[in-house]
Amino acid sequence: MNILVLGSGGREHAIAWRLGKSKSVDKLWCAPGNAGTAGIATNIDIDPLDFRAVKESVKNYGIDLVVVGPEAPLAAGITDYLDGSCLVFGPNSDGAKIESSKLFSKRFMQRNGIPTAEFASFDNYEEARKFLQEASGSWVVKADGLAAGKGVFVTESKEDAIGALNAVMIEKRFGNSGNKVVIERRLTGQEASYIVITDGKNFVPMLPSQDHKPIYDNDKGPNTGGMGAYAPAGLVDKELEKRIQKEIIEKAISGFAREGIDYKGVLYAGLMIEDGNPYLLEFNCRFGDPETQPQMALFKGDLAKIMSDAAEGRLSDYNDIWLDKYAVCVVAASGGYPGSYEKGKLITGIKEAESAGAVVFHAGTVLRYGKIYTNGGRVLGVTAVADTLKEAKKSAYEAISKINFDRIYYRSDIADKALKNE
Ligand code: AMP
Ligand code: GLY
Numbered sequence: 001m002n003i004l005v006l007g008s009g010g011r012e013h014a015i016a017w018r019l020g021k022s023k024s025v026d027k028l029w030c031a032p033g034n035a036g037t038a039g040i041a042t043n044i045d046i047d048p049l050d051f052r053a054v055k056e057s058v059k060n061y062g063i064d065l066v067v068v069g070p071e072a073p074l075a076a077g078i079t080d081y082l083d084g085s086c087l088v089f090g091p092n093s094d095g096a097k098i099e100s101s102k103l104f105s106k107r108f109m110q111r112n113g114i115p116t117a118e119f120a121s122f123d124n125y126e127e128a129r130k131f132l133q134e135a136s137g138s139w140v141v142k143a144d145g146l147a148a149g150k151g152v153f154v155t156e157s158k159e160d161a162i163g164a165l166n167a168v169m170i171e172k173r174f175g176n177s178g179n180k181v182v183i184e185r186r187l188t189g190q191e192a193s194y195i196v197i198t199d200g201k202n203f204v205p206m207l208p209s210q211d212h213k214p215i216y217d218n219d220k221g222p223n224t225g226g227m228g229a230y231a232p233a234g235l236v237d238k239e240l241e242k243r244i245q246k247e248i249i250e251k252a253i254s255g256f257a258r259e260g261i262d263y264k265g266v267l268y269a270g271l272m273i274e275d276g277n278p279y280l281l282e283f284n285c286r287f288g289d290p291e292t293q294p295q296m297a298l299f300k301g302d303l304a305k306i307m308s309d310a311a312e313g314r315l316s317d318y319n320d321i322w323l324d325k326y327a328v329c330v331v332a333a334s335g336g337y338p339g340s341y342e343k344g345k346l347i348t349g350i351k352e353a354e355s356a357g358a359v360v361f362h363a364g365t366v367l368r369y370g371k372i373y374t375n376g377g378r379v380l381g382v383t384a385v386a387d388t389l390k391e392a393k394k395s396a397y398e399a400i401s402k403i404n405f406d407r408i409y410y411r412s413d414i415a416d417k418a419l420k421n422e
Contacts, residue, residue, distance in 0.1 A: 001304055002062050004029045005041070006048040006078070007069025010331070010363035010381040011289035014296040015067060015303070016041050017361070022304035029061060035372045036362025048073040051081045058086050065089060065308050068265070071286050075100035075146060079265075087311040090265040091285050095256065098267075098283040102182045103144050105283055112255035114248050116280045117272075119184035125169045128181055132161045138186035143168045145177025149225050150338070154186060189274035190417065191281070192236050193229075193291045194244050197306055198253055199315040200263050204306055205245070207298060207322060208236035209291040210418065215338060217413045224338045225378055228414030230328040230389060231294040235273060235418065244271065244278045252283065264310055293361050293381045294327035328392040329383040330400050330414045334364070335407025337377035342407070345374040349402040358384040358399030374405055389415055389422070 001024050005016045013036040019025050020040045031054065033043035046053040049072060058066065066082060068074055068090035077093035090096075097104045109116045117140070122128035132139065141164035143151030151174045153164030161183075168178035192210050196203040209231035215221040236244065248269050256263040268284035287295075296303075301321030309315050334341035343364070350360050350372065361383060364376015380403065384395035393415045400410060 001025055001064045001308065002027045003065045003067060003304060004031060004057060004061070004063045005037070005067045005069060006031055006054065006073055008032050008034045009069065009289050010361040010378065011287050011292040012069040013037050013361045013363070014293045015069060015287065017359070018296040018299055018303045019067070022302045024302055024304045029057070029063070031057065034362045034375070035365040035367040036360070038367050048078070049076060051078055054078065055082060055085055058082065065304070065311065067307055069286060071096065071099050071146065071284065074285050087308055089307040089311050091263050094261045095263040095265070096285040099285040100146050101144055102142050102282070103180055106182055106184070108255060109280055112251045114251050114280050115278065117184040117187050119182055121180060121182045123180045125165070128165055128169065128183065129162060131183060132158060132165060140184050140186050141165050141168060142182040142184065143174045143178040144180035144182060145174065147174040147177045149223065150174070151177060152223070187272040187274050187279055187281070189272050190235055192233050192271045192273060193288050194236065194249070194269045194271055195288060195291065195295070196249055196267050197310050197315070198263060198265070198267050199310045199313045200253065200257060201313070202315040203249060203253065203267070204315060204318060206295045207232040208241060209233050209288065209294060210235065211288060211291055212411060212414055217411050222338055224333070226288070226290045226331065227333065227411045228328070228330045229288070229290045229294055230326065230392070230415040230418065231291070231298060232326065233418065234421065240273070240276070240278065244269065248278060248280055264313065290329045290331055290381050293329035293383045297327040297359055297383045297385050298323045298325060323385065325385050325387055326389040326392040327383055327385045328389065328396040328415050329361070329381045330396045330410050331378050332380045332382065332400060332403060332408050332410045333378050334374055334376070335409050337409070341377055343375050345405040345407070347372045347374060347379070347403065347405045349404050352402035353382055353399040356399040356402060357395055358382045379405070389418055393419065
């Protein structure tokens with residue numbers, strides 16, 4: 001099978017790395033990819049949103065399967081566009097609405113009896129403001145549309161909440177994504193990511209994982225795309241996993257079918273575990289980043305086969321697809337991220353980190369004349385596998401300490417929430 005992976009993040013490097021080890025893969029391309037994917041696939045310098053160029057590559061290179069990494073091309077309809085040209089792993093634009101519209105998503109959860117926080121939605125600023133003025137308790141204000149993970153404000157007070165509403169609806173910080181808002185009750189507890197591959201009927205679960213969204217240790221500071229993750233997350237034990245499958249995943253899959261949505265690809269449930277009960281914060285229509293890095297580090301099945309089976313609507317049972325170990329991924333970011341930061345810093349120590357036993361997944365990196373430079377906010381994800389979570393953490397931090405670039409920053413507490421409970 002010839003496969004083209006769309007995207008350029010750590011998630012896409014991890015997917016391509018694992019696909020490269022699949023028996024059923026002949027040749028691998030990435031568009032546009034990064035310095036890491038350049039070492040394991042052929043990078044094609046095209047934008048995944050340039051559908052015509054993607055289709056041309058599919059024809060030129062005899063691609064059998066396109067694996068779509070990020071949400072934007074899915075929301076824009078890449079799967080619909082490529083229909084008939086090749087298999088596509090990722091839902092069509094109807095399915096991708098589960099991520100691209102928070103309001104659609106919340107209403108879908110409500111219609112299908114999926115546990116989620118109580119909410120209200122508004123397209124009128126004054127009405128939204130009045131709601132917040134009169135409401136008691138703590139609220140979360142969310143821009144309806146895609147906002148690169150930044151359109152959600154978890155607020156402490158009425159003033160905070162109204163400030164967030166102003167940012168979304170008056171200042172239009174996320175453009176038209178803020179034409180509508182969802183205001184939902186703030187849940188408390190620990191978050192977990194439960195991600196499955198589905199063909200619209202059956203599903204193959206990934207190992208439960210936990211992301212670390214805020215920039216600083218102890219979950220302080222603004223949210224980022226994710227500063228580190230580990231798997232499996234013990235917070236989701238077998239019993240809780242069964243409940244998540246029954247109360248959330250199965251209800252969603254049957255909901256899609258009932259509503260005429262042909263949903264194939266990844267279904268990602270972002271969960272809050274409050275008092276032992278799973279509540280759905282959001283659905284995403286693609287793999288997590290960085291959750292994919294530890295998940296792929298532990299995956300030992302034939303990923304290409306599972307993805308093409310999902311795209312063809314014929315998932316079956318796949319046994320023995322996980323290592324019985326733990327993986328921790330620590331993300332190295334450019335100083336200043338998630339605010340403004342500089343690019344173009346020389347990165348050293350990647351080989352040393354790999355010799356220390358880690359896999360270094362590239363995100364914002366670029367290759368110039370044989371040297372690797374920073375090219376984004378999240379730069380690398382250093383991922384280590386070990387028999388215990390504690391050893392995996394130690395090994396990931398030992399490896400990342402070998403890496404350097406000007407103003408490198410990473411959290412020092414990835415996986416600590418789980419380790420404290422051990
Ligand atoms: P979302 O993009 O909707 O998942 O929101 C991004 C992040 O905001 C989540 O990962 C949570 O950390 C936080 N968040 C979203 N909704 C809530 C909620 N109802 N209660 C508490 N935190 C939330
Ligand atoms: N790590 C969070 C996400 O992929 O949405």
